[in-house]
Amino acid sequence: MEDIIIRNGLIVDVENEKIAKGDISVKDGKIVKVCSYIEEHATSEIDADGCYVTPGLIDHHTHIYPLAAIGTAGEAVCFGSGVTTAVDAGSTGCDNYEQYRGWIGMEKLSIMPYINVCSVGLSTLPKQMEDVKPEHMDVGKLKELFDKYGDELLGLKLRTSKNIVGELGLEPLKAAVKIGEKINRPLMVHITNPPAEMEKVLEILRPGDIVTHMYQNVGYTILKNGHVADCVWKARERGIIFEAADARAHFSFEVSEKAIAEKFYPDLLGTDVTRLSMHLRPTAFNMAMQISKYTYLGMPFEKVIKAATWNNAENMGISDRVGSLKEGKQADIAVFRVHEGKNVFGDRPYTDETASFRESNRVFEPVLTVKKGEMVYRNVTF
Numbered sequence: 001m002e003d004i005i006i007r008n009g010l011i012v013d014v015e016n017e018k019i020a021k022g023d024i025s026v027k028d029g030k031i032v033k034v035c036s037y038i039e040e041h042a043t044s045e046i047d048a049d050g051c052y053v054t055p056g057l058i059d060h061h062t063h064i065y066p067l068a069a070i071g072t073a074g075e076a077v078c079f080g081s082g083v084t085t086a087v088d089a090g091s092t093g094c095d096n097y098e099q100y101r102g103w104i105g106m107e108k109l110s111i112m113p114y115i116n117v118c119s120v121g122l123s124t125l126p127k128q129m130e131d132v133k134p135e136h137m138d139v140g141k142l143k144e145l146f147d148k149y150g151d152e153l154l155g156l157k158l159r160t161s162k163n164i165v166g167e168l169g170l171e172p173l174k175a176a177v178k179i180g181e182k183i184n185r186p187l188m189v190h191i192t193n194p195p196a197e198m199e200k201v202l203e204i205l206r207p208g209d210i211v212t213h214m215y216q217n218v219g220y221t222i223l224k225n226g227h228v229a230d231c232v233w234k235a236r237e238r239g240i241i242f243e244a245a246d247a248r249a250h251f252s253f254e255v256s257e258k259a260i261a262e263k264f265y266p267d268l269l270g271t272d273v274t275r276l277s278m279h280l281r282p283t284a285f286n287m288a289m290q291i292s293k294y295t296y297l298g299m300p301f302e303k304v305i306k307a308a309t310w311n312n313a314e315n316m317g318i319s320d321r322v323g324s325l326k327e328g329k330q331a332d333i334a335v336f337r338v339h340e341g342k343n344v345f346g347d348r349p350y351t352d353e354t355a356s357f358r359e360s361n362r363v364f365e366p367v368l369t370v371k372k373g374e375m376v377y378r379n380v381t382f
Helices: 074-081 097-104 139-149 162-168 171-183 198-204 230-237 253-261 287-296 301-308 310-316
Strands: 002-013 018-027 030-035 042-047 051-055 057-062 083-089 110-116 155-159 187-190 210-212 241-245 268-270 333-346 357-371 374-378
Touching: 002 333, 051 301, 057 074, 057 241, 057 268, 057 287, 057 301, 057 310, 074 083, 074 287, 074 357, 074 374, 083 310, 083 333, 083 357, 097 110, 097 139, 110 139, 139 171, 155 171, 162 171, 171 187, 171 198, 198 230, 268 287, 268 301, 268 310, 287 301, 287 333, 287 357, 301 310
Parallel strands: 002 042, 002 051, 057 083, 083 110, 110 155, 155 187, 187 210, 210 241, 241 268
Antiparallel strands: 002 018, 018 030, 051 333, 333 357, 357 374
């Protein structure tokens, strides 16, 4: 007898961007069968008629280090939104990552971090911006950390906003890229209000480096004359990866609507959730909200789910075990029900006078999350 069978769901094949109605069975933490009908029975049988069955979502951009002032508890925000794997985007640096490791080991949620080039990460926020002076980046200690824990660390992180880098301009970015070259790891760079034109920022980056907050609208953006700039298209062609991770202030309808109309979609999808943005309507407070918003914006649903699962898993080097619903893979699964009714999306909180809002008539409501074959969240009505 199987442990779980999810029946009659609209199963999303993210690798091929197809959807087909069928059943999926789970036993001993693994996906056993995915087909049109499963004759066997299970301890828990779930009728997912009318619901979408997806791989467990991967939030590629969070700040879930609970010892940081901006950090939030991972399982509290993730499991209830269909997320089974999360990336911590530079909350810690080389001086405090090992404190973080102990907490990661206690979580059922899978967590993989980027390490901030600032030695103490974002532990000084929100009172004080992190130190990004190149001479204070501890190359030796960073290399030692990646040599020791390289199988669990994804790369480096730098925030390059004007209010952080100040008169240093692009020098922190150049220094961070050089460190990335030395340790052979990618750099994730936060580009909200960058210190120079987008072309100058992008030309410093290497294939595999990640531009996060791609649809932000403060200062220089990915648009030029109302269209996605040529330098941005060329950057993608040479292997630069673009991530949407929107939080409270790193996204705009002004930019996203124009870019998505030109089919400049995110390669990777995350939330940038922190204690300051968790459950804060109408902004991007969890991955279910992100899926709903990007579908509303005109990105095909199958591509949104792919960006929230398979693409993230591929980028993280874990697609052999998660990121798609294939027999033999780890049973990380999410189920979403279409909820019809008024919903408001915002690119800033309601209290921000610069905010813009859009109204839709549906959201994708998380109703079940399975992590390694265990039901870790279930909606009371499902």
